[in-house]
Amino acid sequence: MNRREDLLRGLLGADHIGFHLYEYARHLLSTCRRLLGHSYEMNASGTLSINVDGRDIALTCMHVGIDQPSLLRALATSAFETQAMQWKKRWPGKVIFAALDRLERLKGIPLKLMGIERFLEANPQWEGKLAFPIIGISAKERQDDYLQTLYDTRLLVDRINKRHGTPNDPVVYFEERADGSMSVIERLSFFASADVLIIASPRDGLNRTPMEFTIARKAWGEYVEKQGLTELAQVPGAGLPSQGLLIISEFVSSARVMRGGLMINPWGQNDLVNALRRCLEMNPTERADRMRRNVEFSTRLTTANWATHVLHDLKIVEKSEDHTEYSALGLGMGFRVMGVKSG
Numbered sequence: 001m002n003r004r005e006d007l008l009r010g011l012l013g014a015d016h017i018g019f020h021l022y023e024y025a026r027h028l029l030s031t032c033r034r035l036l037g038h039s040y041e042m043n044a045s046g047t048l049s050i051n052v053d054g055r056d057i058a059l060t061c062m063h064v065g066i067d068q069p070s071l072l073r074a075l076a077t078s079a080f081e082t083q084a085m086q087w088k089k090r091w092p093g094k095v096i097f098a099a100l101d102r103l104e105r106l107k108g109i110p111l112k113l114m115g116i117e118r119f120l121e122a123n124p125q126w127e128g129k130l131a132f133p134i135i136g137i138s139a140k141e142r143q144d145d146y147l148q149t150l151y152d153t154r155l156l157v158d159r160i161n162k163r164h165g166t167p168n169d170p171v172v173y174f175e176e177r178a179d180g181s182m183s184v185i186e187r188l189s190f191f192a193s194a195d196v197l198i199i200a201s202p203r204d205g206l207n208r209t210p211m212e213f214t215i216a217r218k219a220w221g222e223y224v225e226k227q228g229l230t231e232l233a234q235v236p237g238a239g240l241p242s243q244g245l246l247i248i249s250e251f252v253s254s255a256r257v258m259r260g261g262l263m264i265n266p267w268g269q270n271d272l273v274n275a276l277r278r279c280l281e282m283n284p285t286e287r288a289d290r291m292r293r294n295v296e297f298s299t300r301l302t303t304a305n306w307a308t309h310v311l312h313d314l315k316i317v318e319k320s321e322d323h324t325e326y327s328a329l330g331l332g333m334g335f336r337v338m339g340v341k342s343g
Helices: 004-011 022-036 068-075 078-090 109-122 144-164 184-193 209-227 269-281 284-300 303-315
Strands: 016-019 039-042 048-052 055-061 095-102 130-137 172-177 196-199 245-249 262-264 326-329 336-340
Touching: 004 022, 016 022, 016 303, 022 039, 022 048, 022 055, 055 303, 068 184, 068 209, 078 130, 078 184, 078 209, 095 109, 095 184, 095 269, 109 130, 109 144, 109 269, 130 144, 144 172, 184 209, 196 209, 196 269, 209 245, 209 284, 245 269, 245 284, 262 269
Parallel strands: 016 055, 095 130, 095 196, 130 172, 196 245, 245 262
Antiparallel strands: 039 048, 048 055, 326 336
16 A cells, blocks of 8 residues: 555654755655645745645754764773774785775675775786775674675675785785674774775765764874874875875765765776775875865764754744644545644
8 A cells, every 4th residue: 555645744744854965855845746735945044844734844954963072082092092003003004995884785895895806906006005994783683685795795805815815914804893892982993094984885874984084084193193103104005194085985975065085886896996096196185185175074063063953943943823723634534634733
């Protein structure tokens, strides 16, 4: 039975609906007009709204950020610096391309590995100079999806390491972690050790790891500069410790706001190959500019700012003062009162 109209009406019972991006809200607007005939407009306060039987439903289009104060507290600990250095020492003198994803098909780990394999085959001059640590977070609740993704991941990791690495020096390091077992400090230290973060999800509604990576990398650069660890800034192709790069799928929501990232289509393997090559050959000026743009968004839009904006939009919602008005649906025995307009 088709329940799409009922689902829409249930959703439109709210006074406020929030989206990460306008393109997501646009789908709701067009669906409401096509299926239910409801109009939408930009009201006097500058808020996008849908008109349902004389009642306005406010829409907020604003990507949620990170909880910056809690992350900064974690980055200020000695544990962060110690663990980041431990990750870094695993691959001395190498450019580190890291990834942290859930083990499910929508996160695109096998697609990422196929792109890495193609890059290594096409660029033998970089063999032995790169490391690809990948941490996969268990998604056992996905059952067959999880098992198939894990199988494909291990198969590709073994194949790449046999062709391009050695038993003592694998080019791809893969580790599975249980869901919730990786603390904030562990996650940030892993990000800080990476010169590039790769996100190749075919579809991802909310992914804040690019922002965490950017903040962690910025803190790591400041630590390296303060300690005078010049040897960490002399790896060819890695750039400065404060200039972390981001390779991100165009189908991830945060790709629209992390404007310093290199956007790829994960289904096109050459996209990732070209992005990897570009990271290794990028000049310092472009690196610094891309990092600056990513830092600007990551530090400006925190979860507190996002919540304040959403509450402001909710506060300006106007309701009808007439308690006798209501919304109705259907005819005869199928007639239903959906709700009073005053809410």
